[in-house]
Amino acid sequence: MSSTTTSNVAQALVDFEPSCWGDYFVNVNPLDEATKEEMAQEIGNLKEKVKKELLATDGEPTKQLELVDVIERLGVAYHFETNIELILDQLYPIYLKECTKYNLHHVSLGFRLKGEISNDLEGILSMYEACHVEIHEDDILQETLEFTTTLLKSMVNQVNSPKADQIQHALHQPLHKGMIRLESKHFISFYQQNPLHNITLLRLAKLDFNLLQSLHQMELMELNVWWKGIHAKLPFTRDRSVECQFWTLGCYYEPKYALARKIFSRMFMVMQIFDDIFDSYGTVEEKQLLVQAVH
Numbered sequence: 018m019s020s021t022t023t024s025n026v027a028q029a030l031v032d033f034e035p036s037c038w039g040d041y042f043v044n045v046n047p048l049d050e051a052t053k054e055e056m057a058q059e060i061g062n063l064k065e066k067v068k069k070e071l072l073a074t075d076g077e078p079t080k081q082l083e084l085v086d087v088i089e090r091l092g093v094a095y096h097f098e099t100n101i102e103l104i105l106d107q108l109y110p111i112y113l114k115e116c117t118k119y120n121l122h123h124v125s126l127g128f129r130l131k132g133e134i135s136n137d138l139e140g141i142l143s144m145y146e147a148c149h150v151e152i153h154e155d156d157i158l159q160e161t162l163e164f165t166t167t168l169l170k171s172m173v174n175q176v177n178s179p180k181a182d183q184i185q186h187a188l189h190q191p192l193h194k195g196m197i198r199l200e201s202k203h204f205i206s207f208y209q210q211n212p213l214h215n216i217t218l219l220r221l222a223k224l225d226f227n228l229l230q231s232l233h234q235m236e237l238m239e240l241n242v243w244w245k246g247i248h249a250k251l252p253f254t255r256d257r258s259v260e261c262q263f264w265t266l267g268c269y270y271e272p273k274y275a276l277a278r279k280i281f282s283r284m285f286m287v288m289q290i291f292d293d294i295f296d297s298y299g300t301v302e303e304k305q306l307l308v309q310a311v312h
Contacts, residue, residue, distance in 0.1 A: 033297070036256040043241045048231045056228050063221040064096050070217070071100050078108050087215065090192070091208065091222035092201025095271045138172065138180065141165050142187060149193035179210040196267045201226065232272060237262045240282055247290075254293040261285040 048056075067088070074080040081104050088094050094101060148162035166188065173184045186203055205222050208214050237259065244258045265282045291311075295304055 033253075033255045033293075036259065038259045040241075042234065042237045042259060043245075045234045045238050047235050047238075048228075053228065053231065056224050060221060060224050060228065063217055063224070066217045067093075067097065067221060068100060070215075071097065071104065078111060081108065084215075087208070087218060090201065090204040091218060092197060092204075093218070093222055093225050096221075096225070138176065138184075141168055141172075142184065145169055145187060146192050149191045179207045183207045198226075198229075198266060198270050229270065229272065232275070233262075233266060233270070236275065236278060236282075240279075240286075243283070244286060247286075251290060251293075253298045254290050257289060258282075258286060261289070 071084060074084055085101050085104060088097060088101070144161060145165035148158045148165065151158035151162070169184050169188060173181055176184070192200055201222070205226065209219055240258050240262055248254060248256055262282045264285065265278045269277045294307065
């Protein structure tokens with residue numbers, strides 16, 4: 018009996034798990050236009066107040082940096098790109114001049130003196146986050162990262178919530194390695210428990226998050242409707258539209274990049290179709306023809 022097989026025999030279909038989201042994002046109830054307009058108007062008013070607060074910190078570098086940091090972490094920095102860039106351009110020469118007074122050896126020695134900084138929780142947490150922008154073979158930052166990590170782990174049970182929660186989250190997911198929208202959501206919950214929080218900024222962050230969330234949900238609903246029409250013709254492919262849209266939001270979440278998100282999410286879905294054709298469907302000859310067509 019011949020052991021040869023013809024090349025036009027299709028591979029066995031892979032039984033992909035269905036989407037865990039089902040039709041959830043197809044049946045999203047969006048915010049009505051009146052509500053969105055009201056939210057957008059309040060956001061506009063709050064933005065003007067924050068811009069005035071930024072101007073009021075002129076000449077106070079520490080306050081400027083702290084305010085910019087909070088704005089960034091709350092996820093609303095895209096509203097103030099010009100203001101923030103101007104502030105950082107002004108501060109950079111000042112801090113560069115100060116930093117040149119100390120060499121790296123002296124700076125690293127400072128971090129080893131645990132007794133001098135062990136009570137500065139905010140400073141330790143900030144340094145821990147900053148260390149994650151290290152480049153390959155940056156021994157000083159790597160040493161500092163190890164030191165601050167150990168110190169934060171020893172302190173997490175010595176402080177109360179929300180600071181303890183913030184430390185645990187930072188150890189699990191450093192800011193530099195996180196997704197802006199998710200990190201903003203976490204920081205909003207931490208920040209609102211801070212008795213010294215900026216009321217205007219917090220209100221702006223919450224409104225902006227909810228308005229953007231509504232926009233992203235509408236985009237995902239449109240993507241799902243588009244995809245279901247294709248998936249009906251190609252049922253062997255995976256239904257991963259939500260994951261593709263989520264990945265896209267990691268790159269472009271701002272409203273002005275709506276078209277970019279639309280293009281990228283659909284491009285990823287098409288790439289997935291090609292991947293599934295090769296992994297779970299089609300004969301060798303069909304795949305060869307497909308490769309030739311793509312090239």
